[in-house]
Structures are given as structure tokens and as C-alpha cells.
Amino acid sequence: MTNKTDELIKRKITDEDVIAGEALNWDIFSSGGSLLLSKGHVIKSDSQITQLIARGACYYCSPEEVTATKKTSRDPNEPAVSFLIINTLLDHLKNAFAILHEENDPTFINRIMRIALDIQYACDENTDAMVGSIQLNQEAPNFLAHPLHNAILCEAACRRQGKGPLDRLPILVAALTQNIGMLSIQEQVFHQEEALSEEQQTIIDEHPQTGHDLLVSHGVTEKRWLTAVRQHHERIDGSGYPAGISGADLSEDAKLLAITDNYTALIRPRAYRSRILHKDALRQMLQQRGSSIDGDLVTLLINAIGIYSPGSLIVLTSGETGIVTRLTKKLDEPQIRLISDARGHASEIGEETPTGGDTGLTIKNMLCAKENQHLLKGLRTVWPMQHPLARDEM
Template identity: 40%
Template sequence: MMKKLSRSELQVGKVLPWSVYNQGGELLLREGYRIESQAQITKLIQLGLYRDEQGGKERPKNPVEERPASLFEVIGSYKRNLKGLCRELTGEPRGGVEARILKLAQNLQRTCMAHPDGTLAALHLDVADDYSCAHPLHAAVISEMLARQKGFGPVERLPIVAAAITHDVGLEHMQGELERQKGPLSDAQWTEVKAHPGRGVEMLRRHGIRNGEWLAAVLHHHERNDGSGYPAALADERIPEPARILAIADIYSAMIRPRAYRDPILAKDTLRGIFMERGSKVDGELAAILIKEVGIYPPGSLLRLKSGEVGVVTRRGVDANTPSIHSIIGKHGAPLMKPERRDASEIVGMIPNHKFRSIWGRVESLFG
């Protein structure tokens, strides 16, 4: 039995205890979604919202079997898993943490291989999510893609992905402080930041991790080709290749995410900045591969179209400038009931993803 929802049942900042549908039974927002603003509530009420009353708990209409987890839900489970692993790494060794990190890395590899565009989209869309979990996973996906294009086999890529997942564990004790930081780092903070690669390696070793490529990538992911990085001021080929791969993935993922002192940098501008530093700060070949693999408009990017609509990139194209696009918000600002394909020639520019968090539940269905 479907019950129409009233405004009083929707509250800003509260998660939905049930999924909601339009009058035709189409899923609009899934159970557990967090309402972002009063303006969002107004738009949702205008659409006409309903929930299914079955035992006081929402269930999909006419279920044949339990609904499998969506790709975005899978990525969400990886974030929760990583959060637990980071807590373990900061504590006393209990055994088995290396195996659990490698299992997460393997699962991420499989997901990335099976759904490369959807995986990129899930991590591009959540740029305002918990930095300490979303950023390492995003860096791991980019590292996996770069290493694959460099000719590394799945087994060879595994320690690089594991290094990406754990590369900032040495900063775990001050992540909250850094995420709130609005001004320049103090001398003491900068000393802590520069020490975090070595501290991370020590933590990993304490938990029994001995893989040389994994540890080298964590230790040297802040080295730069011109020797201006840390902790050892290595340059060019002296920087281990896994570390060069992780370095560029780390830079890209960090720049597109908002911080307390700045808004996120659009992916297109981030890639341009990285390309300008090819051969100096970053590996030139890897910079070119990154642009080819991610695209100027990566999956999950929100775009302003000539029609006034807002579109989302659903697939990378044959080249970096021609992605597949679906419009999701009409020219008058209302979410479209059914996303529609649009041509790349309609692109006017990119829109910061965190400005439209209210429509992510609708976007998710485009990625399987």
C-alpha cells in the first residue's frame, strides 16, 4: 500500500527511514538518503512522493528476490571497510590486517575492471564525502588504471592499489584537524605532515607488512620529479615507479575535493594543472595517461548544457572531450523524471558536484 508523504515527514539533515517513489512507482530516493535542504524538500513535494507501507518498513514493489547492492552501495561499503582498517592500523597489532587490506584492494580492482565508468562516477560524485576514506579509495582506483595502462599485471598492481589505500595512514591522528584547517599550516603541523610517509611505513611494518613496492610507494608518494618533494628529495627515475603512479593519483584526487580553506577544483582544471607540470613535478608519461584514462569530463561530472539543463557524464568517450551525457535537471531547475541522452557538443562548462547532492540518488541508477 502506497502512502503519500507530507512535508512534515521530511526533515533537513535526517536520513530517510524508507525509500520514496513518485506516483507511478518509480524509485526517487533510497532508504538511508540524507535530506540536504528545505529547497530540496519543496521540489520533492512538488513531484508527489509516496512510500510503501509494509510492516512499517519500506520494501520494493512486488519483490521477487532481495535487491542486490548497487554499485554506489558497494563503493560505500569499501569506505566503511577502509575506515575500520585505518582504526586497526593506528592500534596495537592483532594480526590479519594485511590480508584484509589486500582483500579490499582486490575487491576494488574487480569492481574497477567490471564497472570502470561507474566506479569513477561514484568517487567523483562524492567529492564532499569523508576525505579520509573517499580520497584513498579514489587514489587507489586511479592508481589501478594508470598501472594497468603501464603494463602491470593484476598481481603486480595489487601492492600499488594497497599502497594507495593506506598512503595517508600516517596522518590518521590529525585528519580531523587538517580537514577543519582554514589557514596556513603551522611549523609544527608542517613537520607532522612531512613526517607522515615515514610514520605510515612504520605503522604498516608494525602490522606485519613487508612488501617492498607497497612500502616504497607509501614512503615516496610525495616525491616530485624535480626533487622538490619529501621525505628524501628524490628526482626522476630515482623515484620508484609505484610511487610515481601513486603521486599523480594522490594529487588528482586531492585537488578535486573541497577543503576547509578552498572549494574543490574542477576536474578539467585539475587535469590542466597536472599536464602543465608534466616532466617537472610529475611524470610526463603518467600525466598523459591520466588525461586519456579519466577524460577531461570524468564519469560523475556535472555539466551545464546549452539548453540550460544540467547533465551528468555517464561514460568516457573515444577521446577525452566526447563523453556520454544524460540530462538530469531540466532548464527550469526541476529534476527530470527520466534522464535523457545529450550530445557532448551541448557542453557549456562543468559544475561543482557538491552543489547538487540532492540528485545523487537519481544519478546512481544510470550506472547500474
């Protein structure tokens, strides 16, 4: 490399300079000066970074950039882009709910529509990453995590059906707003161990209609959106509420929302019970299919998120622990990344690898993520993505 001026500093690549899943800030050269990678290229895995370091790869930058890099180098424990996207969407939803009862703010519909479109945009890149990241989110309050989780599951299921983005949009906005009629008590009830008060029970019983009316007051006219919110607690056998309607009188959107809502409620722990594992939630739903919930739509959801959902912690017969990262054509043989050794000690995250078949990696059982937080550190490269939402400032 002979055309660099004395003002530029040659620096060897380190794992602090290059982040898997992010665009390069510089041109990368070999030790002999040949261009290896251009600025803006996205490196997909840590193993590629290791190879660059081993080859003595370098880049050139100004003294000012060296100083800035030292000040802004990323914390190795910072979340992966997919987790940052989830956090951004949660913030957007929180801000939308904050103006729900402000009569003079006309932006509520636009805010909800934007979140739904952003979900679609992120799932265009990696649906499994979005399902897994919201599944692993343990920190967000339930009144935000629950509707976002529902919306992402609806997006995954409707994609599986082959529906186009415009056809998927009404159920996404319905999922995001299905519980706006009980926002005032939702978090309180989620953490409450004692029986519901009479007032709380009334609010819950009426929240589908209350939510519908709130949407109308904000100018929502989309029939599928309104119907799904009003009917999401109805059941095909007539056992639901508020109107006790059944069968063909229920919209397809409402029937799918009933399933995703049920699933999400089961796998998120409450004050009076522990979280139910993914496989056990599916088992409970399979037992209800054809009676209170639609059997075909239960099967659709299972096909969309797998027997071992992205984000699930699994234990192999070898004793090693992995995290499910990607579905395959065989729903019980997902792609995983190993995150612990056979003794249960956290290890550096491994390369994505298949299970089942001739791989020698056989899944034995599942673990609860909340009870194994020590294994979930350093997951920033588990789903390499490059997405503007992760850098969106509220």
C-alpha cells in the same frame, strides 16, 4: 497461466517491484500468461520497466510475500548499487584504520588487501561507475574518501596501461595506506583554516616514513608497496619530501601516486578553498608535467578518466544539465544522462546518450557537484550494476 494454485496471488508489475540493475525476484509473465523473463534476470534500464508495465506484465507470489514486499520495498531515493559499493568500501577502510595501532591484531594487511581486490572486482564490472561514484561522494570524511579515490584512480590508470591484476595490486594497497602516518591529524588539517602548527608540520613532513614504518610493523614486506608509500611525496625534480630524491630514483608507482594524490586533493574542497573543477585540476597538472610530476603519467590519467570524468556535471549548449556516465574513444565526447531541463529544473534521469559528433549534444561547461546537490537526487539507476559488495554487511 493455468498451473498456479489459488494460494498464489497474481500481481501486475509496478516500478516498486522491479529495480533497474537488480535481479528479478520472480518469473515475469505477459498478461496472457507467457513467460517473458525468468527469475534472476537483470533489467538494465527504467525504460524496460516502463515497457513491462505498459504490457500489463505480472508475477505470482504468496500472500506472505505481498506483505513482505510492502514492508521492504525500496525507497526511490536509495543510492545506486555503485554508490552502495563505495559506501561499503569506505566502511571496510574505516574498520581497517581502526586497528592500525592495535599490536595484537594481525588482520590489518588482510583487510587492506581485501579492499584492493574488491576495487578490482567492482572495476571489472564498470570502472566508469566506480570513478564517477567516488567523484560524487560528498559525505565521507576526507581521511577515508581521499585514499579510496586515489586507489580507484590508480586502478583505472593501470588498467589503461594494460597491467594485469597482480601487477596493479601493489599500487592499490599503497594508495589506500599512503597517509596512515598522519591519520591522527588528517581530518583536523583538512578542515583547518589557520596555518599549521609546528607539531602538525612535523607530522606531515614525516608521514611518508612513519607510514612505511607502520606497514613494516604490521608485517608488510612487499617492496613496491613500501617504496610507493615512502616516496609518494617525492617529485621528479627533487623538490619533494622526505628525502628529496628525484628522477630515476623514484619508483613508477610513487610517480603515479603523486599525480592521483595531487588530483584528488585539488577536486575535494577544503576549509580554506573551494573545490576545483575536474577540468581545472587537469589544467594545473598539465602545467606541472615534466617539472615536478611525470608528463607521461599525467597523460595516462587523463586517458583513463577523460577530459570530462565520469561523475562530472556538465551543461550543454541547450542549457540542459547532464552527468557523465561513460568514456568513449574521444575523451571530450563522453556518454551522459540528462538530469535537468534547459531551465535548470531537475528532471527524471534520461537514457545514456553520446555527446558530440552529429548528436546535437555539445558540452558547454562544467558544474560543481557540491553546489548542485538538488540535481543529484534519484540517481539510483545512473550506473546499473549487480554486485555483491553492495549487499555486504559489515
